[in-house]
Amino acid sequence: MSWDPQEQYNIERWSDSFFDVNDDGHLCVLPFQDKNELQIPISKVVEEIKLQGLKLPVVIRFHDILRAQVRKLNLAFQEAIKELDYHGQYRGVYPIKVNQMREVVEEIVEAGAEFDYGLEAGSKPEILAALAYNTNLNSLTILNGYKDRDYMRLALLGVKMGRKCLVVIENFSELNLLLEVSREQNIRPLIGLRLKLSSESRGKWASSSGENAKFGLSILEIIKCINILKNEDMLDCLKLLHFHMGSQIADIKTIKEAIIEGARVYAKIAKMGINIEYLDAGGGLAIDYDGSRSTRDSSRNYRLDEYAMDLVLSIKQICDDEKVAHPHIVTESGRAITAHHSCVVTNVIDIKKKHHEDFERKAQESDHYLLQNMRSTLEELNISNCQEMLNDAKQIKNESMQAFKLGILELDEQAAIENIYWQVVDQISELLKQKEFIPDDLRELEQSRAKQYLCNFSVFQSAADIWAIDQVLPIMPLQKLNEEPKEDCKLCDISCDSDGQIKQFLGPEGLSETIKLHKITNDVPYHIGIFLTGAYQDVMGVMHNLFGRLHEVHVYADKDDESGFYIDEAITGGTAGDVLSTMQYNPSNMAQVIKKEIDKNIKAGHIQARMGVKHIDFYENCLKQYTYLDSQN
Numbered sequence: 001m002s003w004d005p006q007e008q009y010n011i012e013r014w015s016d017s018f019f020d021v022n023d024d025g026h027l028c029v030l031p032f033q034d035k036n037e038l039q040i041p042i043s044k045v046v047e048e049i050k051l052q053g054l055k056l057p058v059v060i061r062f063h064d065i066l067r068a069q070v071r072k073l074n075l076a077f078q079e080a081i082k083e084l085d086y087h088g089q090y091r092g093v094y095p096i097k098v099n100q101m102r103e104v105v106e107e108i109v110e111a112g113a114e115f116d117y118g119l120e121a122g123s124k125p126e127i128l129a130a131l132a133y134n135t136n137l138n139s140l141t142i143l144n145g146y147k148d149r150d151y152m153r154l155a156l157l158g159v160k161m162g163r164k165c166l167v168v169i170e171n172f173s174e175l176n177l178l179l180e181v182s183r184e185q186n187i188r189p190l191i192g193l194r195l196k197l198s199s200e201s202r203g204k205w206a207s208s209s210g211e212n213a214k215f216g217l218s219i220l221e222i223i224k225c226i227n228i229l230k231n232e233d234m235l236d237c238l239k240l241l242h243f244h245m246g247s248q249i250a251d252i253k254t255i256k257e258a259i260i261e262g263a264r265v266y267a268k269i270a271k272m273g274i275n276i277e278y279l280d281a282g283g284g285l286a287i288d289y290d291g292s293r294s295t296r297d298s299s300r301n302y303r304l305d306e307y308a309m310d311l312v313l314s315i316k317q318i319c320d321d322e323k324v325a326h327p328h329i330v331t332e333s334g335r336a337i338t339a340h341h342s343c344v345v346t347n348v349i350d351i352k353k354k355h356h357e358d359f360e361r362k363a364q365e366s367d368h369y370l371l372q373n374m375r376s377t378l379e380e381l382n383i384s385n386c387q388e389m390l391n392d393a394k395q396i397k398n399e400s401m402q403a404f405k406l407g408i409l410e411l412d413e414q415a416a417i418e419n420i421y422w423q424v425v426d427q428i429s430e431l432l433k434q435k436e437f438i439p440d441d442l443r444e445l446e447q448s449r450a451k452q453y454l455c456n457f458s459v460f461q462s463a464a465d466i467w468a469i470d471q472v473l474p475i476m477p478l479q480k481l482n483e484e485p486k487e488d489c490k491l492c493d494i495s496c497d498s499d500g501q502i503k504q505f506l507g508p509e510g511l512s513e514t515i516k517l518h519k520i521t522n523d524v525p526y527h528i529g530i531f532l533t534g535a536y537q538d539v540m541g542v543m544h545n546l547f548g549r550l551h552e553v554h555v556y557a558d559k560d561d562e563s564g565f566y567i568d569e570a571i572t573g574g575t576a577g578d579v580l581s582t583m584q585y586n587p588s589n590m591a592q593v594i595k596k597e598i599d600k601n602i603k604a605g606h607i608q609a610r611m612g613v614k615h616i617d618f619y620e621n622c623l624k625q626y627t628y629l630d631s632q633n
C-alpha cells in the first residue's frame with residue numbers, strides 16, 4: 001500500500017483546489033485551481049524570499065486566490081439568480097475587519113469592480129478606509145458597528161460624493177443621532193436597519209444573534225424607527241434591512257432559518273409601501289478548515305453554490321408569497337473571501353526528543369537494581385509481551401523517581417533509566433505496527449512518545465485563534481511529500497508560554513493530537529506551512545513575548561515567468577526596536593544606558609576598549625533585527 005500525502009494531510013478537503021502536491025513531492029499553490037494551468041511550489045517562493053534577504057517565519061499572500069474567491073462568490077450568486085429567475089441583483093460587500101491590510105482591500109475592490117462589489121466598515125478607521133478605497137459609485141458601502149457623530153458625518157460625506165453609503169442602525173438611539181447629523185449637514189441619508197434575529201445560531205459566534213445579542217433592533221424597535229422616519233417624512237431614506245448570524249455558521253439549517261426570518265421581515269416592511277431595496281444577510285459563510293464537511297465548529301456542511309441558491313430561493317419564495325418586489329441581495333462574507341489566500345511558513349529549528357541514542361552508560365555490576373531491571377525489560381521485550389513490559393517499565397520509572405528523590409540513585413543512573421524507558425516505548429511502538437488490535441493503553445503511548453518539533457513562530461502572533469478558541473488550521477510540511485513521514489510530532493512555538501503549542505491536527509482519521517512529520521537533519525531546511533490564515537488570524541495577532549509582525553510577501557502568478565510567479569512586494573516585519581517602542585520603551589535611550597555601562601567597564605579595565613565598541617554596536621544592531629530566531633534554515 002503506497003502512502004498518499006493527500007490523505008495524510010487531507011489536502012483535497014481543505015484546499016478548495018488551491019493547493020496540491022507535485023511529482024517532486026513539493027506542496028504547490030494552484031492560483032487558478034487547475035493543476036494543468038499552473039503549479040507554484042511554495043518552497044520555490046520561500047527560496048526567493050530568502051534571496052531577497054528575508055528570514056523565516058514569513059506570511060505569504062497569494063493575490064490570485066483573493067481574486068478567485070471574489071469572482072467565485074459573485075458568480076455563484078449570479079448563477080443562482082439566473083437559474084431561479086430572480087428579479088433582484090447581488091450586491092456583496094467585503095467586511096474590512098476580517099483582513100484590513102491595504103493590499104488585501106485593494107485587491108478585493110479591484111477584483112470586484114466588474115461585479116460592483118463593495119465594502120463594509122464597522123468602525124471609524126474602517127469607514128475612513130472604505131471612503132478612500134470604494135470609489136465605485138455603483139457598489140455599496142455598508143456601515144455597521146456602534147456610531148458617534150463623526151462616524152455619521154463621514155457616512156454623509158460619502159453620500160455627498162455620490163456613493164451608496166448605507167448607515168445601518170444597530171441601536172435604536174442611533175437613528176435620532178443620524179437624523180440630527182443629516183439635518184446639520186443638510187443631506188438625506190441612506191438608512192439600513194439591523195434586525196435582531198430571534199433564531200439563535202449555533203457555534204462559536206452564536207451570541208451574534210438571538211434575543212440577547214449585542215447588536216440589532218427588535219421588531220418593536222423596527223416599527224418605532226419606521227414611525228419616526230414617517231413623521232420626519234424620510235421613509236424614502238430607508239433602503240436596507242440587515243441581519244447577521246455570526247461567523248463560521250457550520251450548519252446550512254441555521255442559515256436557512258435566519259434568512260426565512262429576515263426575508264419575512266423585509267417583505268412586511270416592503271408591504272407597508274416603503275421602497276426598501278436591499279436585504280443584507282451579513283456574514284457567516286463558513287470555511288471547511290478541518291475538511292470534515294460536517295457541522296463541527298471548524299467545518300461546514302454546505303458548498304458555496306448551495307449557500308447562494310438557498311439564500312436566493314428563500315428570499316424569492318417569501319417575497320412572491322407576500323407579493324413584493326425581489327430585493328437586491330447583499331452578503332458580507334469575509335472569511336470565505338480571505339481565508340485561503342495567506343499562509344504562514346515557519347522552519348523547524350530544533351527537536352526535543354526523549355530517547356537519546358547517543359547517550360551511553362555501560363552496564364556495571366554496581367548498578368542499582370532498578371536500572372538493571374529496566375535493562376532486562378528492554379532485553380526481554382517482544383511482540384507478544386508488549387503490554388506486560390510496558391507496565392513493568394512504567395512501574396520501574398515511577399519507583400526510580402521516588403528512589404532518586406530519596407538520594408538512593410545517582411544522577412547518571414536516573415538518566416539511564418529514563419533513557420531506556422523511552423527506548424522501550426519506541427520499540428513497543430515499532431512492534432505495534434505488526435499488530436492488528438492495539439489496546440487503549442498502548443495507543444496512548446503513541447501520543448506520549450511524540451517528538452516536540454520547535455518551530456520558529458509565535459502562535460499568539462500568527463494563529464491567535466488556535467490559542468484563543470481552539471481553531472483547527474491545516475498544517476503540513478512543504479517538502480519531502482513523496483516520502484512517508486514516520487515521526488509523530490507535536491509543534492511548539494518559541495514563545496515562553498506553555499500555551500504556545502499546537503495540539504490539534506488534521507489527520508487521515510480526523511483530528512489528532514499529533515502530526516506526522518519527517519525525520520529531519522540540521523543541515524537541510526524543513527519548512528512547515530500553516531494554512532487558511534487569511535481571515536482574522538492575519539490581523540488579530542498579539543505581541544506576547546514581544547514577537548512582532550511577520551515579514552510578508554505578496555505573490556502573483558505569472559505564466560510567462562520561468563518560475564510561474566513573481567513577488568510584487570516584500571514588507572519587512574517588526575524589529576525588536578519596533579515592538580519595544582509600541583510598549584513605550586525608547587530603544588535609543590536603552591542603547592545609551594548600555595553604552596554608559598560598557599564605558600564604565602572599559603575605564604575600570606574589565607572590558608577592552610576595542611571590544612567595548614563592538615559590544616555596543618552589537619546591542620544596537622540587535623534592536624534593528626527581526627524578533628524571531630535567526631537560523632540558517
Ligand SMILES: *Cc1c(COP(=O)(O)O)cnc(C)c1O
Binds near residue numbers: 095144333
Ligand atoms: C464580522 C462580520 C462579518 C464577517 O463575517 P464572516 O463570517 O467573516 O463572513 C459580516 N458582517 C458583520 C456585521 C460582521 O460583524
